[in-house]
Each structure stands twice: as structure tokens, then as C-alpha cells.
Amino acid sequence: MPDRETRGGAAPLSLMPAPHLGVGMSTVRMTWLVSLSLLPAAAWGVFLFGSPALIVLAFSIGAAAAAELAATLPFGRFTLRDGSAVLTGCIVGLLMPPGVPAWVPAAASAFGILVVKQTFGGLGRNWMNPAMGGVVFALLSWPGLLSQWIAPRGGAGEAAALPPLEVLRAALSSSGSTGGTPLAILARAGYPFSDLDAQVLGWINAHLPAPLGTALQPGTFDVLAGHVAGGIGTVSAPLLMLGAWFLLSRGIVRWHLPVLYVGTFGVLTAVFGGLGTGQGLLAGGPGFHLLSGSIVLGAFFAAPDPVTSPLTDRGRCIFGIGLGGLTFFLRFFGSLGDGVAASIVLGNCAAPLLDRWTSRRIIGDAHGRAV
Amino acid sequence: MKVPSPSAAAPDATLLPVLFLGLCPAIAVTARVVDAVWMSAGVILVLALSGLAMSLLSGQGDSGPTVRWLRALVITALLTASLEAALVAFAPVASAALGIYAPLIAVNCLVLGVVSPGSLPASPPRSLLAGLARGAQFAVALVFIALIREALGAGTITLFRIGAFTGTIVITGIIERPARALGAAGGGLLCLGYLAGAFRAVAPRAGVKSSSPEKAE
Numbered sequence: 069m070p071d072r073e074t075r076g077g078a079a080p081l082s083l084m085p086a087p088h089l090g091v092g093m094s095t096v097r098m099t100w101l102v103s104l105s106l107l108p109a110a111a112w113g114v115f116l117f118g119s120p121a122l123i124v125l126a127f128s129i130g131a132a133a134a135a136e137l138a139a140t141l142p143f144g145r146f147t148l149r150d151g152s153a154v155l156t157g158c159i160v161g162l163l164m165p166p167g168v169p170a171w172v173p174a175a176a177s178a179f180g181i182l183v184v185k186q187t188f189g190g191l192g193r194n195w196m197n198p199a200m201g202g203v204v205f206a207l208l209s210w211p212g213l214l215s216q217w218i219a220p221r222g223g224a225g226e227a228a229a230l231p232p233l234e235v236l237r238a239a240l241s242s243s244g245s246t247g248g249t250p251l252a253i254l255a256r257a258g259y260p261f262s263d264l265d266a267q268v269l270g271w272i273n274a275h276l277p278a279p280l281g282t283a284l285q286p287g288t289f290d291v292l293a294g295h296v297a298g299g300i301g302t303v304s305a306p307l308l309m310l311g312a313w314f315l316l317s318r319g320i321v322r323w324h325l326p327v328l329y330v331g332t333f334g335v336l337t338a339v340f341g342g343l344g345t346g347q348g349l350l351a352g353g354p355g356f357h358l359l360s361g362s363i364v365l366g367a368f369f370a371a372p373d374p375v376t377s378p379l380t381d382r383g384r385c386i387f388g389i390g391l392g393g394l395t396f397f398l399r400f401f402g403s404l405g406d407g408v409a410a411s412i413v414l415g416n417c418a419a420p421l422l423d424r425w426t427s428r429r430i431i432g433d434a435h436g437r438a439v
Numbered sequence: 440m441k442v443p444s445p446s447a448a449a450p451d452a453t454l455l456p457v458l459f460l461g462l463c464p465a466i467a468v469t470a471r472v473v474d475a476v477w478m479s480a481g482v483i484l485v486l487a488l489s490g491l492a493m494s495l496l497s498g499q500g501d502s503g504p505t506v507r508w509l510r511a512l513v514i515t516a517l518l519t520a521s522l523e524a525a526l527v528a529f530a531p532v533a534s535a536a537l538g539i540y541a542p543l544i545a546v547n548c549l550v551l552g553v554v555s556p557g558s559l560p561a562s563p564p565r566s567l568l569a570g571l572a573r574g575a576q577f578a579v580a581l582v583f584i585a586l587i588r589e590a591l592g593a594g595t596i597t598l599f600r601i602g603a604f605t606g607t608i609v610i611t612g613i614i615e616r617p618a619r620a621l622g623a624a625g626g627g628l629l630c631l632g633y634l635a636g637a638f639r640a641v642a643p644r645a646g647v648k649s650s651s652p653e654k655a656e
Contacts, residue, residue, distance in 0.1 A: 175618070183629070187632075187633075187636075205618075205620050208619060208620035208623065208625075209617070209618040209619045209620040209621070210616060210618075210619075213616070
């Protein structure tokens with residue numbers, strides 16, 4: 069309701085405490101925009117995997133919202149409109165395989181909200197990313213159920229119901245399957261890429277100059293376009309990058325952390341990734357690993373969570389490099405999924421330390437005296 | 440922050456859930472209810488007997504704090520070693536359940552405070568009762584954590600084999616898909632954290648004296 073001065077036409081006098089300069093971006097707005105930026109990847113996942121993907125997303129988001137209500141309503145608070153619970157449920161659902169029983173994402177979301185977030189006081193007080201905490205809880209509890217994949221629409225039958233990354237790991241674990249790039253190993257293992265992949269690559273190889281004098285390998289289009297089995301929202305790196313570009317352009321996510329995360333992982337994969345495939349140093353094929361798994365979603369949508377990542381730019385840089393290294397080691401030498409969720413959860417533990425180490429020190433007062 | 444001395448911690452009625460003492464064996468033996476019960480029984484027994492022994496010996500010779508501490512160490516270690524040997528000889532099931540954590544009963548008893556100089560009750564019956572009571576508190580926390588962990592993390596509750604009863608209660612609906620993360624060590628710490636939170640929320644209302652390590656000096 070306008071006050072007396074405003075009604076009279078005079079400029080209103082606002083008395084309020086600092087800060088007096090705002091960025092025009094509230095936490096609520098930021099949270100909903102992050103959810104919005106995930107919509108293209110989610111829509112692609114639902115299109116690719118059909119109603120099972122929609123059910124998984126509905127259960128993960130619904131459970132997150134229900135858990136938020138259950139944890140806050142008894143204390144007279146209604147925090148659902150801040151969007152953080154929906155975002156948590158959304159990220160959990162997007163990381164799930166489409167064939168997983170619906171109660172698993174629901175349990176993961178509920179764990180993330182009740183244990184990881186609300187136990188510590190709710191939004192802004194949690195020290196671990198709720199979505200990633202929930203996913204790691206599900207990975208540790210029901211690893212078999214989190215391997216129930218579905219073949220994508222237009223895929224080459226049931227044989228295509230395995231993510232390329234899983235097939236690559238299986239091929240590398242069996243002797244005699246090493247040698248060559250990840251896509252070459254997949255082709256040798258008989259991975260059924262789609263007819264569309266063959267047609268597109270055939271046309272490109274026939275009509276366009278081949279990069280570096282070599283033809284594009286089978287599977288390049290499917291992996292790049294996200295036309296393969298995988299997590300509901302993680303298969304399409306380009307659509308995730310579209311959402312990431314939106315976040316970067318609006319200043320919601322600063323570039324330091326995600327770029328260094330992806331960059332460190334890519335460099336380590338390029339340098340050392342080839343050792344496991346018999347290619348040797350500097351022949352890791354980072355492109356395949358960057359496009360497979362959930363590293364794009366983790367790097368741009370989960371790791372930069374302002375609550376659980378460092379506050380300083382230097383801290384974010386160290387955090388991103390550390391996450392890239394952790395993800396590399398967990399993916400190539402670990403067994404906990406593709407290593408992204410576990411890396412972020414482990415990294416969250418170090419974020420307060422990074423804040424302490426990288427925050428600016430007050431070295432003196434206005435009179436030059438040390439404080 | 441000063442490190443709390445056992446004598447300062449001893450008068451509190453806050454054992455495992457608040458001071459987080461005896462954490463290592465507690466996490467180790469709470470994966471199954473029966474293991475927690477065996478550990479609880481051992482702690483109660485050693486606490487009661489060591490308290491009694493300390494009380495009986497309190498008037499003998501030098502009663503300075505250093506001597507009392509040494510005496511407490513020797514008595515508790517002696518009782519624990521005797522108990523361990525007795526378990527191996529007469530209760531191999533219990534011995535197997537406790538495993539390498541049986542010697543840690545001595546550590547538990549020492550840090551739980553009953554045998555520390557500051558909490559030495561005056562009379563032998565009071566010492567005995569104090570040991571039993573303190574051991575019972577530890578047992579309640581331990582068995583509670585074990586119940587949660589085993590029920591949700593494995594879908595079973597393992598007790599003692601009696602007659603036709605196999606000793607294992609199967610929880611239908613959970614055993615098919617147990618949340619194995621809760622059965623892991625992290626699950627134990629999680630349960631302990633919630634127990635500590637519940638204790639701190641309830642204790643002031645119930646009038647129970649409680650102090651955090653920061654307050655104990």
C-alpha cells in the first residue's frame with residue numbers, strides 16, 4: 069500500500085540497512101532459473117526414453133517437495149516457493165537411469181532434502197549439495213537398481229540399452245579389448261549405434277573435409293547428440309551446455325569453477341586416459357568422456373551451488389581443479405558411478421577450508437595498525 | 440577450547456550421544472544388534488566391577504590422582520582381559536561377535552568416566568550401581584543405533600538363537616532392497632548424529648544435566 073508521501077507525488081524516502089546496491093537477482097529467482105535451464109535436457113530425456121523417464125522425474129521432484137513440506141510445515145515455515153527443493157528433485161531425477169524403480173529417486177530426493185539439507189537448517193545452511201548427497205546415498209545403497217537403463221527412441225533395439233561409458237568400462241575390464249580410441253573400442257565390442265548415426269557420419273565423411281585427415285568414427289553423432297542410453301538428463305551434453313550458457317550469460321554461475329572442472333578433467337583424460345586403453349600417454353580421447361556421464365550437469369549445475377562451493381574466485385578455481393582431478397580418478401579407477409556425484413560430495417567437504425584459506429586477510433586498520 | 444578431562448566429563452549423564460566417547464567400537468559393533476548387545480553387556484559388567492573395585496581400594500595407600508588413575512587403568516584392563524579370555528573359553532559366539540573390539544571395552548570404560556578419580560562414589564554399593572547405570576545408558580544408545588542400522592541397512596534384526604527361533608527377524612519389504620549406505624560406517628555416524636540431536640533437544644526439558652565438550656573444562 070503506498071504511503072502518504074508517495075501518494076502526494078514526492079519521491080519516497082527509503083531507510084534501510086546496507087547493502088544499498090543490488091544485483092537484481094534474488095536467491096528464489098536464481099533457483100527457479102537454474103531449474104528452467106535444465107528443461108531442455110529434461111525434455112530431451114523424456115522424448116528419448118518415454119514415460120518411464122517422466123515417472124522418474126515426477127517421483128524425484130514430488131518426493132523432494134513432499135520432504136521439504138514435511139520438514140518445514142511443522143515449524144510454521146513454507147519454503148517450497150524458494151524452488152530449492154524442486155531443483156534438488158530435478159537434478160536427482162535427471163541423474164537417474166530411466167529404468168530405475170520410481171521409489172529409488174524418491175528415496176534419494178527425500179534423503180537429500182531431509183538429511184543433507186533440512187537437518188543442517190535448510191537452504192543456505194547445508195554444507196553438502198542435497199541432490200548429489202541423495203544420489204550418492206542411492207549409489208551406495210542400491211547400485212544394481214541404478215544400472216537399469218533403457219534403449220533410446222530410435223536406438224538399435226534392446227542391445228542399445230547400455231550407456232557407451234558402461235560398455236567401454238566392461239570392454240576394458242576384459243583382456244584383449246584395449247587398443248584404440250573409446251569409440252573404436254566400442255565399435256569393436258559391437259556397440260549398436262543407430263542408423264541415423266551411420267547416415268549422418270556417412271554424409272559428413274563423404275561431403276566435408278575430414279578433420280585432421282581422418283574420417284569421423286562410428287558413434288560420434290550419437291554420443292555428441294545424446295542419442296544413446298544413459299541418465300535421463302545427462303545424455304545430451306549440447307542441451308545441457310545450452311542451459312549452462314544461459315546461466316553463465318545471466319551471471320548466475322561464474323565461469324571459474326565449471327570451466328576449470330571440465331578443463332582439468334579433460335586435460336587429465338587426454339594425458340593419462342589412453343593408458344588404460346593401450347594408447348599410451350597423450351591419447352586419451354577426452355571428447356568421449358566429456359560427452360559421456362554426468363560431468364556437464366555436475367560441473368555447471370551442481371558444483372557451482374553457491375551454498376556448498378567456495379565464495380572466493382581463488383577458492384572456486386582450486387575447487388574446480390580439485391573436482392576435475394577427483395572425477396578423473398573416480399571414473400578411471402573407482403566404481404561409484406561415473407565419479408561426478410561422489411567427487412562433488414567429497415569436494416563439498418573441502419569448501420569451507422578453501423574459503424578460509426583464500427579469503428582476503430585484513431592486514432591493518434585506517435591508521436596502519438595491524439589488526 | 441580446552442580438552443575436557445575425564446574427571447570433568449564424568450559427572451555428566453551424557454555418554455556416547457553427546458561426548459562421542461567410545462566412537463570407534465560403537466560404530467564397529469552396531470552393524471548387527473546382537474553384536475551391540477554383547478558389547479553393551481561387556482561394558483556394563485566391566486564398568487560395574489571396576490567401579491566397585493576402585494571404591495573398595497579407595498582407602499588403601501596413596502590416594503593421589505595419579506595413583507588412582509594408574510589403579511583405574513590396571514583394574515579396567517585386568518577385568519577386560521579376563522572377560523575376553525572368558526568369552527573365548529565359554530562364549531565363542533560372543534567372542535566372535537566382538538572380534539578385535541573386545542579389548543576396546545577397557546577404553547570405553549575408562550573414557551566413560553565411572554572409574555575416573557573425579558567421579559568416584561563413596562560407597563561400594565553406590566559405585567556398583569553407578570557403573571551399572573552408566574553402562575546401561577551406553578547400552579541403550581548402542582542398541583538403538585544398531586537397531587536402526589541393521590533394520591534399514593540389511594532388512595534384518597539379529598538376536599540370539601533360542602530353541603526354534605533362528606535368531607534373525609526378517610523385515611519383509613526391506614530385506615529385498617535394503618539401504619546399504621545405512622549399514623556402512625557412515626550410516627552409523629548418521630544415526631549417532633540424530634541420536635545426539637534428539638538427546639540435546641530432549642535433555643534440557645527433562646532436566647538432565649548435559650554439557651558439550653566445549654563447556655567441560
